[in-house]
Amino acid sequence: MGTLTLHSTTSFTVSSIPMAGMIHGLLIALALLCLTINTRGISACIVSERDALSAFNASINDPDGRLRSWQGGDCCNWAGVSCSKKTGHVIKLDLGGYSLKGHINPSLAGLTRLVHLNMSHGDFGGVPIPEFICSFKMLRYLDLSHAGFHGTAPDQLGNLPRLSYLDLGSSGAPAITVDSFHWVSKLTSLRYLDLSWLYLAASVDWLQAVNMLPLLGVLRLNDASLPATDLNSLSQVNFTALKLLHLKSNNLNSSLPNWIWRLSTLSELDMTSCGLSGMIPDELGKLTSLKLLRLGDNKLEGVIPRSASRLCNLVQIDLSRNILSGDIAGAAKTVFPCMKQLQILDLAGNKLTGKLSGWLEGMTSLRVLDLSGNSLSGVVPVSIGNLSNLIYLDFSFNKFNGTVSELHFANLSRLDTLDLASNSFEIAFKQSWVPPFQLKKLGMQACLVGPKFPTWLQSQAKIEMIDLGSAGLRGPLPDWIWNFSSSISSLNVSTNSITGMLPASLEQLKMLTTLNMRSNQLEGNIPDLPVSVQVLDLSDNYLSGSIRQSFGNKKLHYLSLSRNFISGVIPIDLCNMISVELIDLSHNNLSGELPDCWHDNSELYVIDFSSNNFWGEIPSTMGSLNSLVSLHLSRNRMSGMLPTSLQSCNMLTFLDLAQNNLSGNLPKWIGGLQSLILLSLGSNQFSGEIPEELSKLPSLQYLDLCNNKLSGPLPHFLGNLTALHSKYPEFETSPFPEFMVYGVGGAYFSVYRDALEAMFNGKRVIFGRNIFRLTGIDLSANLLTGEIPSEIGFLSALLSLNLSGNHIGGSIPDELGSITDLESLDLSRNYLSGPIPHSLTSLAGLALLNISYNDLSGEIPWGNQFSTFENDSFLENENLCGLPLSRICVPESNKRRHRILQLRFDTLTYLFTLLGFTFGISTVSTTMICSAAARKAYFQFTDRVLNNFCAAVQIKLSINRMSAGRDLFMATRSQDSITCYELEQSPTAIY
Template structure:
């Protein structure tokens, strides 16, 4: 029953007074719709100019109240639009629409930014970050928003010059123009000095071009708290000194990756309020000054560099009681870690949560005091020269989440105390010399472990076959450990695993059926260099698989070539015993293939046409099989193919003309087949070609066109074919480092222009940096009488082999201009004339073969200056005179001079003084003998 007091006139009057009070003090809402009509119209016009492929602004069409539109915010009192947040968070959209296979671009707004937006005069926030506006200029009209406090245009695809009109935004607190891909240009910084209300500035990846006054301009921003200028290409680098610094409120400064190449700036250590300092990648030289101890507010110091900073860490750093993160990665400190106790015994010992000295040229052993960092969460001492055993004190780092010690010279057993680190998420001990094994007890407390790296340690995993570890790993690298011979069944419990590296782990078992779908996250598998046997199942029906990389090479697998899920991009099955035909429909079952390696198997039959239909294919290796028939003649100009290796098969026919459509082709290897016909001149369309190996075929005809193309060609091998005519003109091939035209029918003289092969004039220590490593391709050369395969060091080889042709004339003296030449073979021709006297200019020459020619004259004494010469053959020529005995020539035996009747001296017979027949007849005359007898009598009388 209701209380009668509540209905009395007194309470009615009180309620009325309260209603009036609430009405007077409530926000006054404008009549009609919440948002202003002119602002709604302006937003409609703005939307018309935009491209919205993901239909993110669909709510703008549902209601006329623009304050309810997605990304629009209004003032509660006035109804004016004050915020426009249209940033693109792809991760958010990906989660919400997981059933759709969306790409980054789908959700990115684009198009034009209409100046009708100026009608929204009360705008305080504009965020267009994460979209893509196609390198569009930042509109000048954005500088007209008088009340704008936040402007974010990061990762939005803007380009061109940043308009100076942005300097009119006097109310701006935050400006973020970062990560627009260096296409955004800042040509002057003075307009920044007008933004006196600015607190947060991020211009990372903005190209500062000729803007040399950046520090002076920023020094005018008295309220600035955060400055980020990472990878800006700061003109003249970062100033080493600066007077009258006003940045007294600065909390965060990021000047990383500007490649300053100067001394460490002294003005940085006057920033007493600075908490976060990022200076990585600036090639600072000199040492870290002791004045760093004055930065008492510092919590994060990232000074990671590479091969420039010198000297030890100053002891004053140990007094930074608030320092939480210290990163000196790749700073060549060249200190003994044991000697750094004094530094890390200060209060910094209690504050540090991250210590990274990776690649800092540290030596010595890991001391016991390393366990005193009670709050340490990340310890990275990898890639140094630390030796000795691991201290048991590591087990005291109970807060540790990451322990990285890989790439040192540590040895002994892994202490059981590391297993006490129950917070550990990342454990990397690989590339050391540990011995012994790890038991189940070692891992019992490591329940949070996600990343386990033990590769190249020879450690054994001593666990039961039915072991079920409590951790759930996402990354495993145990390559070159001892896990076999059985396939480790505990892997089945790792349902979150995405990357598995277990090559060379002594597995001689078959792969169990459960392996291929035990984890829905699995993307990377490397089980190569084991003894895995058996056949693989058809995996093409694993529709939900994320598998992109599989390496099963160098095993004992057999059967037909297996099919993998549609997601696969990298498939390496070389060095097995697969047999039968190559499936012709690979382009349908595995359409995303980029790398397919099936070399050194027992495959037969013809090559299917699938390579021509794999649009993403980059590298295909079918070498060392029993493939026959002709090469595919279906290549398209749209192909991305870069590497093609069909060598060591039984392929016949001619080189198809359509290969010339492969304009991205860099490596074409057809060595050791039965190809015939000529070398098609249409190949000059393959201007990206770096390596061309057609050796050991039956190709014929003349080559006259190669000089006008192949400007990128570095390695050319046409050995053991039937090419004829003059040697091909090659003088314009300025990148050529290996030339093998041996065992053909070439005739005529060696062109003097071969001395212009510029890349062969580089010495071993001055090979151009663009000459990359070629670990996935190889070339076979006859060097020092042996057949040698070069792969990883292919870029360091400079060689010419013109042997066993029908070449005439002298050795061009111009060849001695190839100062970087390491191997030269001109044997088995009909060369005449003398050996060039300037042969000593080939200072790095290691092997020289001039045998079986018609060379004459003396061996030049300059041979003695060839200090690297370890192989030489001058046999079967017409050389004469005394053999020089200086330098390397004194180390060779007589076999290299066989067949030169006129040579004498060590190591052949002693040289005898000879006279001509005419002189010999003159000596036998009576008059001469009488004269000599008279002189002899006089000589005896004098005695």
């Protein structure tokens, strides 16, 4: 039995060996097969999808070579490509930041299983978003931001139901347009939405659509031209999961919405520059998760609410550029104590008052502190040195006073920006002091720093910006200031008393972009400039010599050398400054003809060559400056006619060619300069009639044609100047160029404003800051005839009207009393007759009236401003009477009685004269008959009487002729010195 069993076992074992080997081999084979199948799923992509990617690659320009790995058969190993480990399908195409350019091949539509698509930060030729992207039904992530797309966003994007991340944000132009948010409302899986910098002006439904996205956690619609929206129109809020809300730079024109305070998980709120108004409500304290609060650049008012004291997680607060008020110390002691993590505090540009002591020293986590542009006062406490983490400190434009010394900054070793400008600080740093910090930016404009230049600056090897304008500096700059060649980019030492010469080594400052040394006492020639300079202002000094050829710097944006003693001609190289926006060479001794080389410059806005000795014709190539806004060539010796090419400068708002020798008729094409606001052509040799086309200038508010040879009737169409019909021009800020330079603390400082010298209220006035409010018509000292048109009464916004020194007749129209804003009226030296209209007494603002040297009659009206005018306003009108003249007005009844009595008196005089003559003749005749001696004496007597009588008549006639000639002369050209330009007189006022 055992043997049998053994045999059986042995038999079984022996016979089982081949079977076991087969099973073992089969298992190995199956394992290898599975491994092969699995390996193939990982390493090899689907051929059709590889071909789609290859076609895309062929149509793309890859400047950085980021797609160099797109070779070989396995596309799953290509850069930016990810495949499913299970199916081998491409599920992720992440090419964000690859800077790709060109055309997106529609072959990508073959990637049907795509879940993640990122094509951001490329340049795809400004084409619309490809619609085939909307066919990726499995797409969860789509980022097409900053990729150069434009056109209208396809509504089919709403057909991507799984989409949770969508970023179409773009900073390019033209922007992508979204006409309606309806398709957005269908993306109910969205958790992240960024449509910043798109054009959403027509999307009035944006808020209601967003409210249908219950999972939304991040919403960014910055600078998206959102329409004005009542943010409080939502009765119920569905997007309560929101953690980040960024809506900055949209004109929403609303108050802070109530629904915001229900977003309990909100950690970031940015509504900077949204046109918000009203007060910040106490409900702000409900947002206890807030880490970032930005509500700057709005119109929020009132005080910082006390409830903000519950926002203990805040890291950044920006409430700058609002209308917040109240005592900063009181608010700070209540609000800030729990904010132990606060690193950025920006309250700049409000109306806060109070002092810094007692609260500031405890905010030791602060890295950025900006309190500029308020009304804070008192001294800066030395304890500010406790804020050892400070990097940025800006106290500029407040009312601080006292002394600032090195003790304030002894512990601020991290400080890189310090701005104390426009306070009443006395800077008392020791000359030997070596600061613990290395500043990049320093602003001490309008502080008392001088008279010596601060030597401690020599240790600031990383300094980039220095602003010491109006700082009381005297004497020459130290040589070492020009040694910051590797760092200094901006130097402002304007409006001081700095002497000496500019160094020849100036061109070695390779990083210098802004040099502002205007209003000092610099002498000598201007050296070669660094090629990096973009802003150069050396105006109002004593510089001489000529303009170097090197000024043809192609990077220069702003060039002002006005009010110096620079001579010579303008080099042709100036025409090569293709980036220049302003050239101001006014008030120098430059001469010669203007270069005729102004081509291909689309950036040039202002040319001011006034008050020099230029001659010749205006260059025709100036007509190619299509962006020119302001052209000043006044007070030169320019001749010839206006070049017709100027009619192409249709952006011109200010054309000042006064006080030259320009001639010819006023061209009709001036009427095509539809942007023109100020036109000054006075004191030239223009002739002919005033063209009717001038009345077609819709924005013209100041017209100066005085002291020319213009003739013809005073035009009625002047009443059609529509810009003078309204009380004030429509614009609230100046439409004229105002160039600003970036300051230390981020503020901009004006370095140029357009200005006009004009006669106003009998004085020579420079209109600068308020030039856009100047309205007036000056046609004085011409040869105009006819009557004053009543239509001028339509110009209710007119401030000054001067028609003096012409040949205008007729009466003064009653309608002039309708020019309610009129402050100056000069009608002198004409042939006006009749009474002074009583309506003129309604001109309550009339400060100057001159109607002298006319033929006006009747009684001078009395009342309002007329009771303040002196005799000079009414001189040489023989038939005027009443105050302020000494000539008393006689009532009409008294005049009639006086004429009757005079007639009776004359009759009696003639009668008695006749009787006396008859008696005398009889007596003389009898005597002469009787005596020869008597006859001789009589005839000698009569000869003497006759000769004396004739001589008296001749003298009287000569006097009358001389008087008439003098009156005619005074009525024409002598008026120039009063009504046009007083060249020898400095301006008496600046506005």
